[in-house]
Amino acid sequence: MTTAQPQRDSFWRDPWAWALLLAVLPVVLRASGTPLGEPFADDFAFLRRALLEGAHPLTDGGGSPLFWRPLSRQVYFALFGRLMLAHPAWVAAIHVLVLLGSAALVYRALRPRWPASWCATVASFPLLLESNRMLITWPSHFQDLGALLFAALALHEASRGRMWTMALALLGSLLCKEVAAIAALLLPWVPTTPAWSRRARLKATGCVALVLIAWGGAYWRLTSSHGPTVGYGAEAAAPLAVRVGWAVLSAAHSAFSIKFEGGSTEVIVTTALAVLLGVAGTLFMGHDARTRLRLAWPILLWGFLWWVAASAPLAGVFPYWSAQRAVLASIGVGVLLVGFLGSAHRLLLLPLVALRLFAFAMSPGAVGRVTELPPPGIEGDFPHVERLQRLTHETRALLATRVPAPHRGARFGQHHFPSMTGHAFVGDLALHVWYRDTTLAWTSFEEFRRHPEMDLAGFVEYRSQGMPELSFVETAAMRAQLAAAEPMEAGRWADALARLTSAEALQRDTTAVVFRATTLAQRSVCLLMLGRTAEAEKDASDALEWWPENPFSRFTLAQLMIAQKRYLDAEGMLADQLRLYPEDSTARELLAQLRAARTGGAR
Numbered sequence: 001m002t003t004a005q006p007q008r009d010s011f012w013r014d015p016w017a018w019a020l021l022l023a024v025l026p027v028v029l030r031a032s033g034t035p036l037g038e039p040f041a042d043d044f045a046f047l048r049r050a051l052l053e054g055a056h057p058l059t060d061g062g063g064s065p066l067f068w069r070p071l072s073r074q075v076y077f078a079l080f081g082r083l084m085l086a087h088p089a090w091v092a093a094i095h096v097l098v099l100l101g102s103a104a105l106v107y108r109a110l111r112p113r114w115p116a117s118w119c120a121t122v123a124s125f126p127l128l129l130e131s132n133r134m135l136i137t138w139p140s141h142f143q144d145l146g147a148l149l150f151a152a153l154a155l156h157e158a159s160r161g162r163m164w165t166m167a168l169a170l171l172g173s174l175l176c177k178e179v180a181a182i183a184a185l186l187l188p189w190v191p192t193t194p195a196w197s198r199r200a201r202l203k204a205t206g207c208v209a210l211v212l213i214a215w216g217g218a219y220w221r222l223t224s225s226h227g228p229t230v231g232y233g234a235e236a237a238a239p240l241a242v243r244v245g246w247a248v249l250s251a252a253h254s255a256f257s258i259k260f261e262g263g264s265t266e267v268i269v270t271t272a273l274a275v276l277l278g279v280a281g282t283l284f285m286g287h288d289a290r291t292r293l294r295l296a297w298p299i300l301l302w303g304f305l306w307w308v309a310a311s312a313p314l315a316g317v318f319p320y321w322s323a324q325r326a327v328l329a330s331i332g333v334g335v336l337l338v339g340f341l342g343s344a345h346r347l348l349l350l351p352l353v354a355l356r357l358f359a360f361a362m363s364p365g366a367v368g369r370v371t372e373l374p375p376p377g378i379e380g381d382f383p384h385v386e387r388l389q390r391l392t393h394e395t396r397a398l399l400a401t402r403v404p405a406p407h408r409g410a411r412f413g414q415h416h417f418p419s420m421t422g423h424a425f426v427g428d429l430a431l432h433v434w435y436r437d438t439t440l441a442w443t444s445f446e447e448f449r450r451h452p453e454m455d456l457a458g459f460v461e462y463r464s465q466g467m468p469e470l471s472f473v474e475t476a477a478m479r480a481q482l483a484a485a486e487p488m489e490a491g492r493w494a495d496a497l498a499r500l501t502s503a504e505a506l507q508r509d510t511t512a513v514v515f516r517a518t519t520l521a522q523r524s525v526c527l528l529m530l531g532r533t534a535e536a537e538k539d540a541s542d543a544l545e546w547w548p549e550n551p552f553s554r555f556t557l558a559q560l561m562i563a564q565k566r567y568l569d570a571e572g573m574l575a576d577q578l579r580l581y582p583e584d585s586t587a588r589e590l591l592a593q594l595r596a597a598r599t600g601g602a603r
Contacts, residue, residue: 011108014116017120020103020104020107020120020127021100023103024096026128027136030360031133033368035389036088036137037087037088037089037091037139038396039088039433044426044432045063045064046081047084048429049062050074051082056078058074062077063077069143069176069177071175071176072142072146072175072177073143076142085434088393095137095141098149099127099148103124106122106152106155107119109190112159115342118338121349122334125255125333126327128257131327131382132327134380134382135324137389138389142176144176147179149176150171150173151173151180155190158187158188159192160193160195161194161200163188166208167211178313179328181212182309182313184212185205185209188200188207190302191298238318238319243316246260246318247311247313247318254326254329255329255334256269256359257356258359258363260321277341279348280344283344284344293340299339300336303331303332303335306332307331307335310326310328310329310331310332314326321380322381367386369469370387373419373420375387389424391462392424394470395425395430395460402472411443411454411455412456412458413443414460415460415478416463427442428440452479455475456475458474461515466513471512471513473507473509473512477504477515484503488525500519500522500523500526503519507519513547517550517553518547518550520543523539524536524537524543524553528560536556539556540554554574555577558570558573562594567598571594
């Protein structure tokens with residue numbers, strides 16, 4: 001059957017409602033291990049505006065030069081900014097509740113027309129998504145969550161024939177994010193509204209149009225005045241039809257937690273889905289199934305149009321897809337598939353749910369650490385979000401312990417930081433927000449190398465292997481280590497050794513293995529040149545074990561191997577050095593001499 005009487009029992013006494021809400025558990029479990037709710041990247045721009053600047057106008061970008069989304073930026077960060085700094089996990093919990101509320105509203109919106117099992121399956125589409133891990137953990141993504149929540153509320157109100165509350169909820173969605181701007185016109189036409197006549201639907205459509213015109217006019221005026229613009233510039237790279245088709249197909253893939261890129265999971269899922277649709281097509285040869293399909297076609301058409309309309313605005317980000325943007329479009333995908341398969345036979349919903357669970361399980365999980373290089377995929381994927389969020393969380397925790405109250409104008413250094421992570425701190429904004437002080441700033445290690453006399457609060461150092469991932473290096477210790485370079489270049493090995501010994505003594509955090517390994521490896525060179533070969537070998541070996549990428553150990557060990565006439569071992573050691581440091585001319589010359597000598601001896 002395709003129709004059902006409205007549920008008289010309360011939502012909380014409905015077993016299908018509980019089954020629906022439990023669908024969020026896989027999302028939460030797959031996000032576990034990530035510092036949920038920790039602010040990073042764009043969050044700092046919004047937090048600085050909300051917490052450190054006196055005026056909080058709703059008419060600008062709220063701290064970002066892009067878009068006008070006052071509810072999800074100015075209002076949201078003003079309400080929860082302090083909470084996300086003090087208890088970020090609580091903010092993630094709020095996001096989970098918003099996600100659950102959205103799914104519950106979708107369920108209730110469909111319930112007047114469809115059986116509970118069908119409604120729960122549809123409502124699970126915006127709930128059980130791989131991309132929802134980003135919606136849960138990243139505060140800035142409340143823009144997508146808020147747009148979903150208010151759009152679901154507008155859909156619920158439309159299903160009950162409540163025009164004015166529908167219009168108000170729609171406005172809330174648009175003020176969070178503009179993704180519902182086209183799909184909004186479909187709200188009055190949802191077939192689950194038994195109370196609205198055609199005339200009432202046309203009146204409600206006019207009301208929606210007035211909301212869109214008013215919002216669009218304000219958006220245009222405010223973005224023109226204050227500078228925010230829509231789009232990333234890449235939309236000119238392809239015709240509109242190509243971009244819209246890309247967005248629609250990408251949204252469908254995201255509804256199944258897979259990527260539109262031809263991977264093995266995509267092949268399995270699309271093949272299995274094609275088989276399911278084929279089975280449904282065969283079942284429609286029966287009279288009863290055809291009857292159910294005829295009754296269901298209005299809502300199937302509505303679901304298809306909602307999918308397309310909610311996806312079309314995403315053509316503006318072509319070709320940079322990020323799956324969480326399609327959470328609203330997934331409702332339409334769910335309505336279309338559930339209505340079609342359920343009309344053929346209700347048991348076909350079981351393999352549909354199983355297929356979505358399989359695809360979700362195959363999505364990449366948390367890495368569990370900050371990797372030195374960015375993971376594969378685009379920047380908006382969950383592994384990228386996890387990497388930057390973890391780095392930000394650990395940096396904040398380290399500085400809170402080591403420098404709880406820096407003086408005004410203090411500067412902090414970064415030593416051996418992982419690649420492509422600078423935007424995690426948005427320049428100096430993270431320091432401003434953490435310490436509530438806009439005079440603080442980061443200083444690069446290269447700048448400190450050029451001006452070692454500058455006053456720094458200390459260095460945050462990263463290591464790619466072992467724990468902890470971040471350590472604190474004292475400014476005086478780093479200054480003493482750098483001071484050893486000049487006597488080493490001049491061949492004053494005893495002076496250099498004394499400065500390196502001082503650097504070791506000044507460094508209090510013994511977990512700073514990159515700094516300590518560099519110091520130890522430099523010591524090994526000095527000891528080698530002073531004829532203290534046993535000590536040199538031990539220091540070089542220890543440094544290589546602590547930090548295999550250090551630039552000095554291999555030179556010392558290669559020299560010792562040459563002295564022991566282990567020429568092939570020395571060649572291998574120097575080749576490894578040049579692989580890591582191709583600009584090392586001393587290692588290159590020594591390797592060339594070794595190879596020339598070996599070739600000459602062979603002749």
